[in-house]
Amino acid sequence: MIHGPSLAIGAVISAAVLVVVFLSFDVIGNEPELVIQPTPTIQxxxxxxxxxxxxxxxxxxxxGDSDAPVTLVEFGDYQCHFCNVFFHSTEGNILKNYVETGKVRMIFKDYNIIGPDSINASHGAHCANDQGMFWEYHDILYNNWTGENNGWASSENLLRFAQEIGLDVDKWSECMKSGVHSQIIVASNDDARALELTGTPAFFVIGPDGKVTKLFGAQPYETFERLFETELEKNS
Structure with a gap:
């Protein structure tokens, strides 16, 4: 399922890096290689x-282990059906067999394409991160998923989730009201568009040599396993 972006979110990406790597889109088809270049301060x-x-x-x-040789990046929307499918059918095995064993590290990035509740859910996770509980909140969101734009990620429910995982609710609520993490959510959405993503979930696997491979959709565990093993062989 591919959703067109529903929100006009824009910001300037301002970061510089010295690493130069190559993108290759092995799973999707014969797309051209792109050279990763330093990001200018002014776009x-x-x-x-x-x-x-x-x-x-x-x-x-x-x-996971910050020194893991392979990195898995997921761009997701907490209301996305296939993001939820990935979470329940595939992510657990990736965590057990690769993240917890120090082979792969994982990062989640926001790409809010479905509706306002998606953005509020992202805020909830980032506010939970202020108390060191991003992934616990990430998990409870997907464990309570019931559809798209049907109210399960309402403000009242987001507050209940914060209570259920043991957050300091007063601090979390103040964070939500202030919108202090708006910029990081905007910037993550900009990153998704810079990568020309058209739907969620989308994944990037970064190998020990800096090669980046893109995967679209709720791929089965075996797809990730084959790709991880190929990249890990480079590190042996």
Missing amino acids: PEGPAKVTMETFLANGSPML
Whole structure:
């Protein structure tokens, strides 16, 4: 299922990196290789430049060993049906077999394409991150998913989720009211557009040599397993 972006969100990406790597889209087809270039402080006219920061900045805290040789980046929307399918059918095995064993580290980035509740849910997760509980909130969101734009991610329910995972609700609520994490959510959406994503979930696997492979949709576990093993062989 591919959703067109429903919100006009814009911001300037301002980060510089020295790493130069190549993108290859092995799963999707014969798309051209793109060179990752340093991001300028001021965005010039034309297509946004893609850098390693486009993948790694403006997202969740890294899950797993920070020195893991392979990185998995997911762009998702908490209301997205197939994001929820991935969470329940595939993510658990990835965490058990690759993240918890120190082989893969994982980051989640927001691409809010469905509706306002998607943005509010993203805010909820980032406010939970202020208390060191991003991934717990991320999980409870998907564990309570019941559809798109049907109210399950209402403000009242987001507050209930915060209570259920043991957050300091007063601090979390103040964070939500202030909108302090709006910029990181805007920037993550900009990163998704710079990568020309048209739907969620979308994944990027970054190998130990800096090669980046893109996967679309709720791919089965075996697809990730094959790709991880191919990349890990480079590190042996």
